[in-house]
Amino acid sequence: MELMSGNEAIAQGAWEAGAHIGVAYPGTPSTETLEAFAKKDGVYAEWAVNEKVAVEVGIGASAAGARVLTTMKHVGVNVAADPLFTAAYAGVGGGLVVLAADDPGMYSSQNEQDSHWYARAAHIPMLDPADSAEALRFTREAFDLSERFDVPVFIRSTVRVSHTKTPVEPGERTDVPVKAYESNPAKWVMMPAFAKPRRKVQLDRIDALRAWVEECPYNNVVHKESAVGVVCAGATYQHVTEALPDASVFKLGVTWPLPARALRDFAASVDALYVVEEASEYLTDSVRALGITVAEFENPLPRDGELSPGLIRVAFGLDEPAHASMPEGLPGRPPALCAGCPHRLVFKELSRMKAVVTGDIGCYTLGALPPLSAMDTTIDMGASVSMSHGFELAWAGADHRPVVGVIGDSTFAHSGLSALISTVYNQGGGTVCVLDNRTTAMTGRQGNPFNGETLQGRPSREMDLEGIVRALGVEDVRTIDPNDAKAVRRTLKEAVANEDLSVLVFRSPCVLIDRIKNPVYAVSDACTACGVCSTLGCPAISKDPETDHAIIDAGQCVGCGQCAQYCAWKAIAQPALEKGGCHE
Secondary structure (H helix, E strand, O other): OEEHHHHHHHHHHHHOOOOOOOEEEEOOOOHHHHHHOOOOOOOOOEEEEOHHHHHHHHHHHHHHHOEEEEEEEEHHHHHHHHHHHHHHHHOOOOOEEEEEEEEOOOOOOOOOOOOOOHHHHHHOOOOOOOOOOHHHHHHHHHHHHHHHHHHOOOEEEEHHHHHHOOOOOOOOOOOOOOOOOOOOEEEEEEOHHHHHHHHHHHHHHHHHHHHHHHOOOEEEOOOOOEEEEEEEEEHHHHHHHHHHHEEEEEEEOOOOOOOOHHHHHHOOOOEEEEEOOOOOOOHHHHHHHHHOOOOOOOOOOOOOOOOOOOHHHHOOOOOOOHHHHHOOOOOOOOOOOOOOOHHHHHHHHHHHOOOOEEEOHHHHHHOOOOOOOOOOEEEOHHHHHHHHHHHHOOOOOOOOOOOEEEHHHHHHHHHHHHHHHHHHHHOOOOOEEOOOOOOOOOOOOOOOOOOOOOOOOOOOOOOOHHHHHHHOOOOOOEEOOOOOOOHHHHHHHHHHOOOOOOEEEEEOOOOOOOOOOOOOOOOOOOOOOOOOOHHHHEEEEEOOOOOOEEEEOOOOOOOOOOOOOOOOOOOOOOOOOOOOOOOO
């Protein structure tokens, strides 16, 4: 018996099933799954530039006869939807399993969505584990299901399943040979002449899946008192059983297709049937669509965020369990760019010049928060480049504030490059800043094409970011040290004054992968309490509550010197060090 997170268990299940290949784009809460899979013996794993490419690589490997695991967070399913919907027509060769990791509560996401709807719309079966043991089992057996029904299979998790460690019993790997490939255009070439008969194959498969789900071992009914029956799935099951220990529960392990007959039988066995789910109405609507009456809660469940046993008890008119109150006087801990982050001065200067900043997904999204407050929009991966072009189009011919798109190196490879191609093709102007911190930082410092690091440490090729941009026809391409305040200010001013498109590459490593080894800075008596240094939003800088003079926390300072460049009074400096006093 071992403790594993849901992500680790999914990786273990894929390995035990004999999966040969793993492909993904990192995204919380799914990232650790492929990282864990990559460490297994006898497998190949890689980061793709985005989720669409990851699924297409997976479909190709599956068509060739290999078993494949692809992983992504819920918004990644949006990106991968195009190949997934058609793969549901074409089917598989070797088993193809797709992890969709949802994020109710939006702990690390720009929206809250339910991947169940994708399973329903694409007609791809979805398994919904409630803990790590089920995550391992469901994933292991999903490969057989995929091959049995000739269709990709979704594993859905949420942040609570992905990141919570519960006991599992790991097993041995089953060696599954790669299937022999035989050319079959009628199955794999989805032009209309072949897609039409594959649609009929899909309809027959749906009927077979609906018959199978009635008897499958993944849906479990726990009969207790008949007054209340609850239908639920995934991590919500854990909350329901804690909140309502006497209720009968239908725990769905397969959430598409639903077992219509079994659900009707369960509904007939209880006085009132309730559906408990978080941040969605998928299960409620689907159960009602089967002709089953769903009871109303005494107090409505929250329509957003994660559920808890307390919230469920309140919905049923019961007392919420007692819990310790929050201690008084705790200081606020807003999210912030790390001390020494190379993105900080770029946002400081963008704020100074009152630019309209179209932002993107990554650590640098924190540039939107006070005191920097230097980002106007963030929608999805790559949108910074597209939206900056949209702003320029809307304001063409009019005097307006500078418009600057800001994107990271990994996100630029994900979907910013295609947006830039479109802007160049349509002779767009404006300024695009690529914040190249040499890693995919927000999801845990993974490799990407522009740092050349691969998931399993294989030899690779680092892409020439500036060379690629110049090859597109952008003439004003510059590389700047983002820790040099004067260079950042000068280059941004020159770029926004340019009528043509400018691409500025601000390159400096993330401090978490290349820690600055300079002595820490300190504040002298020359401090006038002007507060300019605090406008950088560095977590190492605070104010003396009595004098308002700046204070630098030596435990957090990394010696980057960014703050010293903004102190007009020269009050911030590296003091003379005693022997052995260097801070690393």
